[in-house]
Amino acid sequence: MGKKTLEDYDVAGKRVLLRVDFNVPLDKETGAISNDERIQAALPTIRYLLDHEARLIIMSHLGRPKGQVVDSLRLDPVADRLSALLGQPVAKADDCIGELAEKAVADLQPGQALLLENVRFHPEEEKNSLEFVKKLAALGDIFVNDAFGTAHRAHASTEGVGHFLPAVAGYLMKKEISALARAGKRPVRPYVAIIGGAKISDKILVIEELMKIADKVIIGGGMANTFLAAQGYDMQASLVETDKIDLAKGLLDQQAETGKAFLLPTDVVVAKSLDDAEGTVKKVDDLAAGDMALDIGPATRDLYVKALEGAQTIFWNGPMGVFEKEAFAQGTNALAQGVADSAGYTIIGGGDSVAAVAQAGLSEQIDHISTGGGASLVFLEGRMLPGLAVLEEREDEPV
Ligand SMILES: Nc1ncnc2c1ncn2[C@@H]1O[C@H](COP(=O)(O)OP(=O)(O)O)[C@@H](O)[C@H]1O
Ligand SMILES: O=C(OP(=O)(O)O)[C@H](O)COP(=O)(O)O
Numbered sequence: 240m241g242k243k244t245l246e247d248y249d250v251a252g253k254r255v256l257l258r259v260d261f262n263v264p265l266d267k268e269t270g271a272i273s274n275d276e277r278i279q280a281a282l283p284t285i286r287y288l289l290d291h292e293a294r295l296i297i298m299s300h301l302g303r304p305k306g307q308v309v310d311s312l313r314l315d316p317v318a319d320r321l322s323a324l325l326g327q328p329v330a331k332a333d334d335c336i337g338e339l340a341e342k343a344v345a346d347l348q349p350g351q352a353l354l355l356e357n358v359r360f361h362p363e364e365e366k367n368s369l370e371f372v373k374k375l376a377a378l379g380d381i382f383v384n385d386a387f388g389t390a391h392r393a394h395a396s397t398e399g400v401g402h403f404l405p406a407v408a409g410y411l412m413k414k415e416i417s418a419l420a421r422a423g424k425r426p427v428r429p430y431v432a433i434i435g436g437a438k439i440s441d442k443i444l445v446i447e448e449l450m451k452i453a454d455k456v457i458i459g460g461g462m463a464n465t466f467l468a469a470q471g472y473d474m475q476a477s478l479v480e481t482d483k484i485d486l487a488k489g490l491l492d493q494q495a496e497t498g499k500a501f502l503l504p505t506d507v508v509v510a511k512s513l514d515d516a517e518g519t520v521k522k523v524d525d526l527a528a529g530d531m532a533l534d535i536g537p538a539t540r541d542l543y544v545k546a547l548e549g550a551q552t553i554f555w556n557g558p559m560g561v562f563e564k565e566a567f568a569q570g571t572n573a574l575a576q577g578v579a580d581s582a583g584y585t586i587i588g589g590g591d592s593v594a595a596v597a598q599a600g601l602s603e604q605i606d607h608i609s610t611g612g613g614a615s616l617v618f619l620e621g622r623m624l625p626g627l628a629v630l631e632e633r634e635d636e637p638v
């Protein structure tokens with residue numbers, strides 16, 4: 240990795256400003272944490288810092304509150320879960336800057352932990368505004384970045400503060416980079432990449448690069464709908480990003496020229512509402528008014544699982560459907576089983592994808608479960624991660 244780590248500084252008594260990605264999936268009905276793997280993944284770093292008598296100040300975002308206070312995205316339940324996992328109290332401040340944060344930091348003793356409120360309640364976080372960065376940085380003496388899942392964002396708490404404090408990587412950051420490097424520059428081939436999920440505008444551009452790097456690209460989930468619309472199918476009420484249809488057309492043209500294997504659904508599971516107890520299987524040219532494509536269909540499932548045969552490297556980000564609802568989880572489950580059965584090196588990344596694989600009970604059979612979806616895609620493309628780039632280089636041998 241070539242970056243300094245938390246072991247390179249004496250943290251005893253110091254105020255350590257730690258960025259983590261506690262953007263955990265929440266149950267759509269109850270708002271409760273539905274999967275806490277992102278919290279668990281940061282525990283080695285948190286435990287090390289507390290054991291070494293740091294005054295630990297933890298920062299994270301949760302969801303996309305767009306610069307406003309959104310009560311359902313407060314971090315109190317996350318502080319409670321972290322406290323339960325650690326077996327010690329975790330204080331919680333109701334803001335990440337200003338008097339509330341400063342007071343909570345001043346009260347911290349060595350070996351104690353504090354979680355600041357959702358950094359995205361301030362619009363300056365995503366803008367990486369200098370004044371906001373300085374306020375955050377003033378809370379700490381050392382910056383540790385363990386938020387691999389957000390390392391592709393150049394935000395105040397992931398990148399900005401790194402310019403004002405000694406800045407080093409945590410254990411999760413280090414582990415993610417070394418595991419993903421195996422699928423990076425020289426993947427063992429055949430290499431199959433699978434992309435699904437809902438963050439279409441964020442991730443569609445990455446597909447162009449993946450089409451160059453991977454031997455086969457499989458598209459499912461919400462991402463597939465925009466491509467199907469680009470092929471001229473009427474996706475009706477499905478999640479489609481209309482302003483990305485032209486981009487998708489361009490990618491399809493490129494694919495036609497290169498002949499690269501690029502798989503799209505031939506059938507989907509549709510429903511009129513997310514609350515429907517079961518969906519209906521339809522061919523992609525057969526959707527009726529009000530139909531939403533919420534999962535890949537059985538023929539597509541078989542096609543995709545077969546396409547994994549013989550793969551030596553598999554990377555998957557983004558569920559094949561709305562797996563949170565049983566009626567639309569079959570595509571994701573079938574593909575998870577296919578990846579689990581593969582003899583190749585397998586990586587599944589993304590906050591929701593990780594939850595989906597855990598729900599399918601298959602996490603143990605995957606070589607690397609990455610806490611980052613967007614971040615691992617950017618890394619595998621060979622692009623720089625701003626949250627990693629800002630960390631100090633090691634002068635001696637790389638770790
Ligand atoms: N066809 C679809 N229509 C709407 N949402 C979908 C569809 N397929 C998957 N999703 C949603 O995508 C979300 C995850 O997307 P994303 O955040 O990009 O993945 P990850 O967190 O694994 O990186 C899930 O909440 C899932 O319900
Ligand atoms: O959940 C995340 O990414 P992912 O859904 O791609 O895994 C990260 O916390 C980044 O969140 P963002 O995409 O709102 O910046």
Ligand SMILES: [Mg+2]
Nearest residue numbers: 589590591612
């Ligand atoms: Mg997600």
